[in-house]
Every structure is written in structure tokens, then in C-alpha cells.
Amino acid sequence: MFQESQFGSQQGGASVSLWLADSIARTPVAQPPQDWRARLREWSDAVELVPDLGQRVGSLTWFRGLATCIGLCATAIYLSPGFQPVPGAPGALLGEKQFDEVRSQMITPLALGADSGHRMGSTDAVQPLRQTPERPQIELNAQVGSSDTLSRALSRAGVSSGDVATINALVGSDVAGGVKPGTRLDIILGRRASRDRPRPLDRLAFRARLDLGMELTRAGGVLSVKRIPIRVDDTPLRIQGVVGDSIYRSARAAGAPPKAVQAFLRVIAGQVDLGRIGAGDRYDIVTAYRRAETGDVEVGDLLYAGLQRASGKSIDMLRWTKDGRTEWFEASGVGERRGVLSSPVAGRMTSGYGQRRHPILGYTRMHAGVDFAARYGSPIYAVTDGVVAFAGRHGGHGNYVRIQHGGGLATGYAHMSRIAAAPGQRVRRGQVIGYVGSTGLSTGPHLHYELYRNGATINPLSVKFTTTAQLAGAELSAFRAKLAQYKGLHVGEQDRFAQKALGPVTSGK
Template sequence: MFQKSEFGSAHGGASASLWLSGAIASPGPLTETREWRTRLRDWAEDVDLVPDLGQRVGSLTWFRGLATCTALCAGAIALSPGFDPIPGAPEPMMDARQFDEVRSQMITPLAMGADSGRHMGATDAVSNLRETPERPQIELTAQIGSGDSFARALSRAGVSSSDAGRVIGLTGLDMRDAALRPGTRLDIVLGRRTSRAMPRPLESLSFRARLDLAIDIRRVNGALVAQRIPIRVDDTPLRIRGTVGDSIYRSARAAGAPPKAIQAFLRTLSQQIAIGAVGAGDRYDMIVAHRRAETGEAEVGDLLYAGLDRARGKDIDLLKWTSGGRSEWFEASGVGERRGVLSQPVSGRLSSGFGMRRHPILGFTRMHAGIDFAAHYGSPIYAVTDGIVEYAGRHGGHGNYVKLRHGGGIATGYAHMSRIASVPGQRVRRGQVIGYVGSSGLSTGPHLHYELYRNGHAVNPASVSFTTTAQLAGRDLAAFRARLAALKAIPAGVQTAQGGGSARGK
């Protein structure tokens, strides 16, 4: 073995040195062979047959390497097997019996009879039926979807228009007003039809019209007869109490409060204090309308009472009360909401104020006729006070835009929405969702651009404050206090450890 170094060729070890010395000393043909091998070795060391073709281009060594590369490529091409296809024997054609057996083992839905598994194919002794036997009855379950109607659900299930009209007449429900809630289950049985050209007659129909009413319709002596089955329902409100831990939402959920009730509770509290001011150790108290049927079904209604016993700060004691045809939240003293006070339209931070500024997209200074609230994409946008939707749609650089008219020459605008949740002419209440935060129009990111108009001119939203306070008195105040005392008398059980709570009806 030989090694090549900076100082020339050197023997790779003692054994190689001894072998060479022996070859030189040995006489005869063996000596000549070894001498030839030595000369060949020395020549191979001096002549580099595979030099780097990227160096010394054009030299004798480079052309020698090019010749070596060309010879290797030519040898590889000469020894290649070629690209002609290799012929192979085709599979023999299957006869009818083999094809039928293979077809019977295939999984072919809706094709070739949809056979699955190993079955015996039909023989000449099998003849086609003139007509298939009719099922005596069909039992199925349908469901009323969102935006669906009772009549369409029956028609979709195969009930004839005459039977559907008779059912609607028997139930006494105006299905055009969506008397049945989406998701209502319809248990239907269709009977044998007299001919294939006629629809199957309705034999029975059972469904839950309301929480307290089930309707069972059956065909008796050829005529449909309806039976109303009343169901007893407990209307006692549900009270949930507990102690706030890391989060009031998580604490209330741990106590069994429905998410919808918690959202209404937080929305109500936000009209009095900032939600971030609610700390660990505060005690929450909420009462929601609750109906439970004797069959086990339950419905959770609106929030009726919201209370918060704070470790630091003023306690909150609010009851929803209807006065003068208007439902609003009143404090325990009988003082209602401060109507007209502009609340914050979205849960976020103020990112840009009112006045002249350099536009982040257009690049020049112009009037910023509103204030911006940075918020997460898709966050709900609320009406700051009661009003009527004057405009809802695309509005130039505002993108998706909603404008509310509040009376007295006051109007508000909400821009860059991702989705609009209101329509022109709609009457909205304070805190009602009218859209969701987005980045439509001339916007660099998700935020709400909020504007305030007075007599058609944009003004600084922070400069407007107007207040009218509702106050109960006389019989209304007495009835209000009686209702508040009755609700607060509903027990909620023994409270659990911090971060949880308990929920129980009366």
C-alpha cells in the first residue's frame, strides 16, 4: 500500500517495505514481474488519470482527465441495456364464469349490483321479477333545520302535500311564523301505498311542539287524528353562585352556568364596572330563567338577576325589569340604566385618537374623523346606545360600515368590519351586536374605526356625554322590590371552594 504526501511517495508500512526489498533481491522471472509492477506503480503515481476538471483548464493534465471521463461515459453507454420495452406475455382473457366470480367478490357500490363478498352468480334458472315487493311501512326520523319550515320538513320526508296540510290544520300551529324550533325531531311512519304512482300515506307522526306539549298524530279509520299530550314543567329560575378564582368566566363555567348566561352576565356587569376590575375572592351571583320538563329536557332563558359582592369596591345588585314597555336593568334602589351614555363599542384598547394625523396607507396628513380601537379579529361590535340602522354595507375606504341614528342629531359610525350583523332600518338596543371587527377597506390590521356625528358633522367621540336616568316609584317600585326579594330567596346550595360554585333551582 502506498501513500502520497507533500514530500513525494512513501511506503505505507514495514510489511510493504520488506515485500519490496525481497522483490528486488529475488532473481528470475518473479524479480522481473515485481520490477514491472514497481515501474507501473511509479508511473501511476506520477500520472494523474482523474484530475479535477475544474482546475487548470486547458492544460495537458486537464485534457488527460477529459479523455478519461469521455472513455468512461462511452463505456457506460456501450454497456447500457437500452430503453426498448421488454415484451411480456399478456394475461389470458377470463371467460364468463370467471368474470362473474370476480365481479361477485368486488366492492362496487351502486354499480354491477353492488355485490360484496363471495356469492354465487345467477344461472339460467334465475328469471327477473316483474316487480319488487312493496314494504308494508317505512319508519324514519326527520329534523327541522335552521331556516326550515314544518311543511318543507314533512315534504322532504315523503309526506304528501294533502297529509301535510291536514297535519298543520290539526296542530293549530302557524308554521309560517317558525312555531317549531330548529332541531325539532319528527318521528314519522309511512304506510303502504295503493299504487307506485301514489305517495305513501302518513300513518303516524310524533313531535315535541313545545317544552310543555307533545303532539301525536295517528291514522284512525282512514282519517288523521291528533292527540295533545301536556307535559308538566317547572319554571323555577336557576341560581348560580360562587367565588371568582383566576377568571370569572371559568369559575362560573365550573359551577355549571351555561355559556350564554355567563356572556349576558358579563355584558351586564360591564355597564357598571370594567370586567378587569373583578378580582379573585369576589362573589358572583346570577339568576337565569329556567324551565325543566318532567321528561328531563330543560331550557335556559334570559338572565334575570346579576349580582357581585366585591372585596374592594361597590357591590352590584341588578334586576331586569319591564317599565313602560321597555325592559332594562335596574339597581336594587330602583334606579335604572343611564340612557344615552355612550358605552365603548368594542372590547379593545384605544390605538388612535381624533384629529390630524399621517395616514398609514395613503402616506399624507389628513383629518382622522374618529377614534380607533385595536381588537382581535372577529370580536363583536356593540351599539353604544339605542338607535336605528341608517346604513349597512360597503362604504369606500371604510370597508364594511354601519351607521346608527340615535335621535337629537346624534349618529355613530362603525368601520372596517369583517362581517355586518345588522340591516338598514333595524332598531337596535344599547349593547346589541351590530357587526364584528375586521380589516376591510383602507386598513393595516384588525381594528374598529368609530365615528360620532352631531347634525351631520364629525365630532370627537370623547367630547359627547348625555344622560337620562330611569327611576321607579310607587307601585312599580314596590313590585320591583318584591320580585327582587323573591329571586334572592331562591337557594343555591352551599358554596364550594374558591374558583367554583354551585347551581340549584328552588
């Protein structure tokens, strides 16, 4: 509103007037006469439109500037827009009952016992309880862990040791092999007689096996057990399909369980290089499969492994038990196990077969075996099946075991700390026959392993044992009948006992 003078002590109004006069004078169009310019300068000096209110306070010029300022402010206020309040309708008043209902949803009632609105918080007439009343029952859900037992799972859930002992006595014969990890335990604990005593078990329900459910209840203070049989279909599961870029992914995509596919690959790998199985080959898997009427399933061992190759020999392998030992047999009834133990002890070879300087005797002589360095007391295994021909002290061999394997072959194990076999005993591949020691002519704990052919020692590393079993007679007929039964299974075969209740067994092509 006021402009500071930039020309010494001249007033802002005079400066404006002079500037206006000079501008008019410099305008090239219509030059005003000199008398008019003089009169304009005189008028601007006489009248100050915008005086400085900070100077000559109280003078006529000052009051004229004040009036001008007030007029301008009044004009701005008069021309300003109005701000009127927006009218709103008042809310309906709540009645007493409605107010109580709304109040029950506020935070305030939480301090008064979370009343519902119909019944408000307690008054001073209410006396607090000395102790909180107990629940009449507690319902719990627990699970048996991977390395857990039924007793530990129950104790962890709060079941008393006395009730756990009673449960073991009632169901011990049904869960002798242990409860499957992940089994759910539905537990109900009842009211206890006093606070210093554990709650009694009122009810326990769990799945003891795929085909058996157990339910224990307390009646008259005594626990009793109810066994609930569950129907199970044990029809083997057959999966067939064509190999794509990966036999594992193809079998999994067809619905084969991971356990069955892994076992199938191990069996096939013993007959053919897995890298040579190409696209277009057909696989055939039969595995033990149990399905309960409740829908639960249990995948068992692999029973049959087949591979039809587009180029090359097809493979048919059947799992069969002969003389108490389960092996894989070809369709012709010939079983063959390759890759038996290459080392009879878990250790490293320190001395080979041949001439060497004896560490104790001090001269060079024939070393008729292979030495394996191992820790004292490490178990020594039979490299293949046979009969123990000798077990005892044997000169420089110390504690020594010799096993006849047939066909003129025999193995010897020397310097044992302890012998775990007896003469005449039949042993099997991988069976422990003794423990590493340093008896006889030995400078430290190790195993001296020898191989004999027709009574003469040979290099043990030059022979790789292969054990072959041959089925014949009635056993071969039973074997072929079982093979035909597995190969005759229909892919996607239905459950035999409850098709409507269970639906089809999962399978694939």
C-alpha cells in the same frame, strides 16, 4: 470432494501426497529417515484416493474414484435422519342435516337466496317475480335543521305535499313561532295505492314545545292530532360561587349555562371593569330555567346579576320592564344605559364641526354639524329617545328631521333621501327615522348631523347621551319584591312538581 491441482498437470491426489510428505519433512521433531519418505512418495504416486472423475474416464483409477464417491453418498444417506408422516385422527363425517346447517354459513348459499340450512335454494320450478313487493310501512327519523321549518323537514323526509298542508292546518296554531332546531320527527309512511303516488303519512310524533307533544295518526284515511301536555317547572336557576383565576371558568365549573354567563358578563361590564374582578369576589346569577318532566331543559334570559366584591362596591342588577322596554336596574331602582349610538349612521366622518369652506357656496362659513359619508339609502338612526319636532323639507338641509330629547337638547338629521318619521312621533334609541340621500345643498350622499342645546348648535362630539330611568311608587315596591324573591332562591332548589321523577335541578356553588 475433488481438489484442482495448482501445479500444472499434476493430479489432486498427488498434490495432497506431496504436500503431506513435505509437511512431515519440515517438522522439526523426529525427522523420518530418507528411505521412509521415498517409500511414502512412491505409494502416493501409485494410489490416488481422490482422482478427478473428469479425466481418464473409464480407467481403473476413475472407477476407483467413482466407487469412493458412491460409498460416501451411500454413507451420508444411511446416516441421514428419517422423515416419517405424523398420524392424525380422521374427522367425523357430517350427516345430511348437519351438512345443510354448516352449508348455510358458507358463501355458496348467498347465490341461492341465503338459505338457512333447513330450506335450501330454489329450484327451476320457482318463477321470478315481475316486480319486488313493497314494504307495508316505512319508519323514518328526521330532524329540523337550524334554518329549517317543519314543512321543509317533512317534505325532505318524503311526506307528500298534501299531507304537509294538512299537518300545517292541524298544528299551525301550536307551532306559530316555529319548531325548535334539532327537534326529532318520528315518521311512519304507509302503503301507497300505486307506484306513481306518494306514500301516505300514517303517524307523526314530535315535540312542538317544551310543554307540548304532538302525535298525528291516520284513521279511516283521515289525519287527526293528539296534543300531549307536558308538565314544566319554571323555577329560576340560581348559581353562586367564588371567583378563581377567571370568573367565566368559575361560573361554568359551577354549572352555569354558557348563555347565562355571557349575559352576566355583559351586564357586569357596564358597571365595573371586568379586569378589576379578582379572586375571592362572589358572583350571583339567576336565569330563567324551565325543566320538563321528561328531563328536557330550556335556559331563558338572565334575570339577576350580582357581584359581591372583597374590596369595592357590590353590584345588584335586576332585569325589569318599564313602559314596554326591558332594561337593567340597580337595586335602588335606578336604571342607566351608557354608550348609546356614537354615530347615527353606519359610515365614516368626513367633516367636523367648525369653520370650513363650503363646497358649493365657495366661501368660508360655520359648519354647524358633523358629516358622515354613507351609501345612498343607508338607514339613519335616532341617537337616543325623543319626540319628532320637525320632519320635512328644510331649505339647504333638504329632507330634514329634528328630534327633541328633553333638557334643552335636540338633534337634527339632514339631506335625507326619504323620511321615515312624522312630527309628534315618539322615537326610541336606534329607531330608523330616514335614509341617506343628497337633497338640499349637497354634493353627494351623506348625512349632516347636528346637535342643539337650548336652540343653539354645539359640537355633536362633545356630548355623550346617558339615559336614566327611575322607578317610583308601586312600581318600585314591585321591583324590590322581585329582587328579594330572586335573592331568596335557594341554590340547588328542587323541582316543585315531580322531585322523585326528575331529581334535582342542576346548580352549583
